[in-house]
Amino acid sequence: MPRPPSDASSLLVMRGIVKQFPGVRALDGVDLEVRAGEVHCLLGQNGAGKSTLIKILSGAHEPDEGEVLLDGSPVRLAPPTAAMGQGIATIYQELDLVDGLSVTENIFLGHEPATLGFSRRAEADRATAELLKRLGHGEIRPRTEVGSLSPAHKQIVSMARALSHSARLIIMDEPSAALDHDEVGNLFRVIRDLTSQGVAVIYISHRLEEIREIGDRVTVLKDGRTVAVGLAAKDTPTSKIVALMTGRNVEYVFPPRRGRGAHEGRPEVLRVENLTLRGRFADVSFSIRAGEIVGLAGLVGSGRSEIIEAIYGARRAGGRVVLDGRTVRPGSTTRAVRMGMGLAPEERKAQALLLDHPVAQNITLASLSRYTRPRWLGWLDRRAEFAEAERLSQALDIRPPDPRRPIRTLSGGNQQKAVLGRWLAEDRKLLLLDEPTRGVDVGARAELYALVRKLADDGIGVLLVSSEVPEVLGLADRVLVVREGRIVHEAPAEDLDEHRVLDLVMVSAGQLPGPDAANPPTEGAFHD
Numbered sequence: 001m002p003r004p005p006s007d008a009s010s011l012l013v014m015r016g017i018v019k020q021f022p023g024v025r026a027l028d029g030v031d032l033e034v035r036a037g038e039v040h041c042l043l044g045q046n047g048a049g050k051s052t053l054i055k056i057l058s059g060a061h062e063p064d065e066g067e068v069l070l071d072g073s074p075v076r077l078a079p080p081t082a083a084m085g086q087g088i089a090t091i092y093q094e095l096d097l098v099d100g101l102s103v104t105e106n107i108f109l110g111h112e113p114a115t116l117g118f119s120r121r122a123e124a125d126r127a128t129a130e131l132l133k134r135l136g137h138g139e140i141r142p143r144t145e146v147g148s149l150s151p152a153h154k155q156i157v158s159m160a161r162a163l164s165h166s167a168r169l170i171i172m173d174e175p176s177a178a179l180d181h182d183e184v185g186n187l188f189r190v191i192r193d194l195t196s197q198g199v200a201v202i203y204i205s206h207r208l209e210e211i212r213e214i215g216d217r218v219t220v221l222k223d224g225r226t227v228a229v230g231l232a233a234k235d236t237p238t239s240k241i242v243a244l245m246t247g248r249n250v251e252y253v254f255p256p257r258r259g260r261g262a263h264e265g266r267p268e269v270l271r272v273e274n275l276t277l278r279g280r281f282a283d284v285s286f287s288i289r290a291g292e293i294v295g296l297a298g299l300v301g302s303g304r305s306e307i308i309e310a311i312y313g314a315r316r317a318g319g320r321v322v323l324d325g326r327t328v329r330p331g332s333t334t335r336a337v338r339m340g341m342g343l344a345p346e347e348r349k350a351q352a353l354l355l356d357h358p359v360a361q362n363i364t365l366a367s368l369s370r371y372t373r374p375r376w377l378g379w380l381d382r383r384a385e386f387a388e389a390e391r392l393s394q395a396l397d398i399r400p401p402d403p404r405r406p407i408r409t410l411s412g413g414n415q416q417k418a419v420l421g422r423w424l425a426e427d428r429k430l431l432l433l434d435e436p437t438r439g440v441d442v443g444a445r446a447e448l449y450a451l452v453r454k455l456a457d458d459g460i461g462v463l464l465v466s467s468e469v470p471e472v473l474g475l476a477d478r479v480l481v482v483r484e485g486r487i488v489h490e491a492p493a494e495d496l497d498e499h500r501v502l503d504l505v506m507v508s509a510g511q512l513p514g515p516d517a518a519n520p521p522t523e524g525a526f527h528d
């Protein structure tokens with residue numbers, strides 16, 4: 001691989017970086033060169049080594065070999081305080097904010113009061129308010145507890161923290177993953193503002209269309225090696241980038257649908273009647289037939305994830321949920337699972353994974369009863385369990401291909417695949433997918449889409465929530481558009497396009513449905 005030129009404008013040069021973990025050479029001689037004032041995109045499939053590289057840059061890992069130069073001089077970046085001292089700030093995919101602390105406390109945690117000379121809280125709050133305003137989010141209050149903020153607002157707090165360190169290099173690990181369309185626009189505006197002041201941004205994303213919009217240059221990693229250095233983002237065709245990432249030509253296509261009206265007359269697997277959760281959503285009614293994939297499109301905060309959670313029993317909403325002809329008691333996820341629902345939740349780490357357990361156990365977690373022999377004795381057939389986990393991990397291309405590894409040691413995208421594998425392992429009637437491809441690379445996305453379609457073809461119903469409108473339009477048969485907690489439109493996916501959906505989801509200056517909305521909450525409605 002050609003060595004990156006370290007011309008005068010290089011802010012950062014990394015050469016020959018090696019990082020070995022037990023059994024995995026995560027980085028095997030990586031080169032990177034970043035210029036002041038540019039957005040440098042770092043691309044690669046799940047497990048290619050992107051996070052490991054940025055952990056080295058942020059001082060969390062020390063490289064085994066290789067050198068790092070900042071402004072032409074060799075530097076040591078570990079521990080993280082050293083990287084911060086060099087003006088490197090990182091915004092992680094799983095935001096490392098403390099929920100129980102205020103916005104101000106999170107932003108100035110660690111360098112207050114000594115470094116900045118802040119002695120009074122009010123002064124810190126003022127500085128916080130200023131940073132938030134600069135990021136276009138003056139409405140976030142400095143004293144608010146971070147735990148009560150939306151994912152998008154948490155991200156803004158994380159960025160404010162980076163700015164508070166007067167960073168000259170900001171690393172953003174999938175910053176758009178939790179954001180929807182207009183918030184991504186705001187993020188790009190902030191990034192342009194930063195780069196015009198000479199700040200360099202390393203931008204990691206699995207959404208290739210973003211690269212062209214915000215990126216100046218691109219470096220591609222594959223299996224811990226650099227396969228392309230500093231390509232011009234705007235002039236390199238997406239197909240070339242994908243081929244570099246995957247080593248093959250992947251067509252970014254969705255599996256074929258069954259066609260219009262194909263599900264008419266098939267049994268209803270899910271019927272939702274007047275589902276209402278005060279302040280979140282109201283009067284939500286729809287049904288899903290066997291073999292059908294229904295997409296919920298809407299902005300973050302529109303109520304789409306809460307609707308899924310209420311169907312699953314994780315929220316006690318009023319109204320009625322009927323699965324395969326039987327009413328699901330609200331507020332009991334155990335019962336929902338027993339009746340045949342599966343949920344792949346949005347926040348996989350918090351909600352879904354046993355981090356210290358092997359990949360295999362994480363996959364078979366929900367379906368252990370299938371491997372107990374005989375059933376009444378409850379003896380677990382580990383071999384059968386493992387064989388199934390291995391089959392699914394191959395089908396989903398989970399890397400490294402070793403189901404015995406603790407899931408903690410897998411890259412984020414590969415962990416996500418294991419969460420999905422869990423529900424594919426079990427005979428489900430209904431699969432609820434909340435942001436199923438967040439953090440999943442292009443190659444694996446195509447495989448995932450194909451798997452979900454195959455499950456539907458086998459007869460299950462699927463309810464899909466995704467911030468990526470093209471994903472909802474490409475995968476679903478029918479789309480329900482949610483705005484301010486209500487279904488405002490319903491149509492076959494092929495009758496909609498991205499523009500139309502975005503028009504429909506945009507929030508007017510309305511109110512969230514309250515108790516006195518058209519349909520009063522049914523008994524048992526959850527008040528918060």
Ligand SMILES: Nc1ncnc2c1ncn2[C@@H]1O[C@H](COP(=O)(O)OP(=O)(O)OP(=O)(O)O)[C@@H](O)[C@H]1O
Pocket residue numbers: 021022024025026044045046047048049050051052053399400408409410411412413414439441
């Ligand atoms: N702490 C660790 N212990 C063992 N192996 C690890 C550890 N951290 C990362 N790895 C391995 O190093 C490789 C690179 O992982 P990394 O997280 O850097 O990938 P990535 O490109 O960021 O992927 P993604 O897009 O899925 O986030 C993977 O094979 C991963 O399993």
